[in-house]
Amino acid sequence: MNHTPTVSVVMPVYNTADYVEAAIDSVLAQTFEDFELLVIDDDGSDESITLCRAYTDPRVRIISQKNRGLAGARNTGIHHAEGDIIAFLDSDDLWAPEKLENHVRHLQDNPHVGVSYAASTMIDDEGRPLRIVQRPRLHGIKAHHVFLRNPIGNGSAPVIRRAVFDDIAFRATPGDRLSYFDETFRQSEDIECWIRIALTTAWQFEGIRGAYTHYRINEGGLSANVVRQFETWDRVRNRVWSLDAEFASRWSPAAEAFQLRYLARRCIRLNDGAMALSLMKDALARSPSILWREPVKTLTTLGAAMALRSMMDLAGRTFTAALKKG
Structure with a gap:
C-alpha cells in the first residue's frame, strides 16, 4: 500500500x-x-x-x-x-x-x-x-x-x-x-x-x-464447553477484583447471575435441560435482581429450561417403560 x-x-x-x-x-x-x-x-x-x-x-x-x-x-x-x-x-x-x-x-x-x-x-x-x-x-x-x-x-x-x-x-x-x-x-x-x-x-x-x-x-466449538467457559469468566471476575475491589464487590453477584443465565441459554441450545435448569437456579440464587433488570429474558430462559427438563424426564420414563414391556 x-x-x-x-x-x-x-x-x-x-x-x-x-x-x-x-x-x-x-x-x-x-x-x-x-x-x-x-x-x-x-x-x-x-x-x-x-x-x-x-x-x-x-x-x-x-x-x-x-x-x-x-x-x-x-x-x-x-x-x-x-x-x-x-x-x-x-x-x-x-x-x-x-x-x-x-x-x-x-x-x-x-x-x-x-x-x-x-x-x-x-x-x-x-x-x-x-x-x-x-x-x-x-x-x-x-x-x-x-x-x-x-x-x-x-x-x-x-x-x-x-x-x-x-x-x-x-x-x-x-x-x-x-x-x-x-x-x-x-x-x-x-x-x-x-x-x-x-x-x-x-x-x-x-x-x-x-x-x-x-x-x-x-455449538461444537469451545463455546459449547459450559464449565470451562464459566471458569474463564471467573478469572475475568478475579481481574476485576484486582483492578477495583469496591466496584467488584458491588457488581459481582449480578454479573455472575447474568453469566450463569447466558450459560443456561447455551445449554438449552445443546438440549441439556437439566444443566440449564440447574444454572438458572444458581443464577437466581446468586442475584434475583436479574428478574427485574431483564424480566422477559430471564423468565423465558427459566421456562425453556423447565420445559426441556420435563421433556427429557418424560422421554426417560417412556424409554424405561418400553424396556420393561420388552
Whole structure:
C-alpha cells in the first residue's frame, strides 16, 4: 500500500478453511475502502492460509507466527497495524458491507468515543440466519454495563481507536513485547480487555443503530464447553477484583447471575435441560435482581429450561417403560 490506511482490520486465522474466504470477501466488499486487512496466520494445520494467499488485493497482508491463541494473534495484529482505527473480525464471522463506513463516521464525529460497536445477527455453520439478534445497549455505557452484560457482544463487533490500546498496553514480563489482550486467557479474552478499558481509561463505549456483524454459532466449538467457559469468566471476575475491589464487590453477584443465565441459554441450545435448569437456579440464587433488570429474558430462559427438563424426564420414563414391556 502506498499510504497509511485509516483502518486496520485484524483477522486471526486458525483452522477455519470452511469459512475464511467468506470472511475475507466480506471485508473486501466494504463500502469504506481505506483499510488494510491483516490476516494473522496462527500456525494452523488446515488449508486456511493457502486460501488466503490466493487473494491478490494489495490491502491484504498475511503475517505468520507460532501459535499464540486468539489473544496473541490479535496482539500481533495490533503491533503491525498502521491505521488509527482497528477493527477485529474472527475468520468464521462476516460483516455487512456498510460496517466500516458507519463505525468510522461514528468515531470521527464523536472524539470522546473509543469503542464503537453495533448489534450482531447470528448465523449457522452454513451461513444461514438463525433469527437471533444480539441487541446491545447503545448509550450511557458505564463500567458496570460492560461487566454485567458486555454490550459489545462478540469479538467481531467492535471498531476501536488505536489510542485506546496505547492506553492499556502492558508487558506480561520485562522485556516482552507490549500486550493489549491478555494472552493467558484462551476464552473471554475480549471481555477481559473491554472491562480493563472501562475501569482504567476515560474512553467511552458507544453503539450505533443497525446490525453489521454476522456471528457464527458453532455449538461444537469451545463455546459449547459450559464449565470451562464459566471458569474463564471467573478469572475475568478475579481481574476485576484486582483492578477495583469496591466496584467488584458491588457488581459481582449480578454479573455472575447474568453469566450463569447466558450459560443456561447455551445449554438449552445443546438440549441439556437439566444443566440449564440447574444454572438458572444458581443464577437466581446468586442475584434475583436479574428478574427485574431483564424480566422477559430471564423468565423465558427459566421456562425453556423447565420445559426441556420435563421433556427429557418424560422421554426417560417412556424409554424405561418400553424396556420393561420388552
